[in-house]
Amino acid sequence: xxxxxxxxxxxxxxxxxxxxxxxxxxxxxxxxxxxxxxxxxxxxxxxxxxxxxxxxxxxxxxxxxxxxxxxxxxxxxxxxxxxxxxxxxxxxxxxxxxxxxxxxxxxxxxxxxxxxxxxxxxxxxxxxxxxxxxxxxxxxxxxxxxxxxxxxxxxx
Numbered sequence: 001x002x003x004x005x006x007x008x009x010x011x012x013x014x015x016x017x018x019x020x021x022x023x024x025x026x027x028x029x030x031x032x033x034x035x036x037x038x039x040x041x042x043x044x045x046x047x048x049x050x051x052x053x054x055x056x057x058x059x060x061x062x063x064x065x066x067x068x069x070x071x072x073x074x075x076x077x078x079x080x081x082x083x084x085x086x087x088x089x090x091x092x093x094x095x096x097x098x099x100x101x102x103x104x105x106x107x108x109x110x111x112x113x114x115x116x117x118x119x120x121x122x123x124x125x126x127x128x129x130x131x132x133x134x135x136x137x138x139x140x141x142x143x144x145x146x147x148x149x150x151x152x153x154x155x156x
Contacts, residue, residue, distance in 0.1 A: 026113070029113065030055070032044065033053065033054040033055050034053050034054070034055045034056075035053035035054075035055075047080070048071075048080065049071055049072075051065070051071065066121055074121060074124050074125045074128055075128070077125045077129075078125050078128035078129040078131075078132060079132070081103065081125075081129045082129050082132035082133050082136075085099035085100075085102070085103065085133060086099075086132075086133065086136055091140055093137060093140050093141065096133060096136060096137050096140070097137070099133065100130060100133050100134075100137075103126070103129055103130060103133070104126075104130075107122070107126045110122070
């Protein structure tokens with residue numbers, strides 16, 4: 001019993017230290033999560049979030065933000081990112097391919113910022129975002145005859 005409790009306490013304290021060291025070493029992340037604007041105008045507001053600062057959320061409030069329908073849910077985040085790149089790229093296949101590269105690069109940079117490991121929701125969000133962009137690319141690459149076969153009621 002003493003061994004088990006010692007292990008638990010040691011793990012929890014080490015985890016707390018690690019979290020604090022990450023905050024100390026990366027004050028930009030803490031500032032961002034606190035709602036402050038970083039150099040270049042990047043902030044929670046700049047991505048459309050207008051709620052309470054992340055650092056001030058209760059556990060339940062944080063959970064609701066990443067749950068289905070929440071601002072940072074897989075669906076909402078992938079929609080926000082894919083809509084942004086598709087609005088900029090328009091109907092250009094080449095621009096969408098470049099946007100895909102940018103999505104992947106941004107994800108990799110975020111992963112590096114968090115010591116190479118992100119929560120599962122981040123991987124699922126990236127996958128969903130790329131699926132949406134890939135679907136748009138596939139739609140653009142269809143020939144006119146393929147489009148007619150899918151929509152036979154459309155008259156020329």
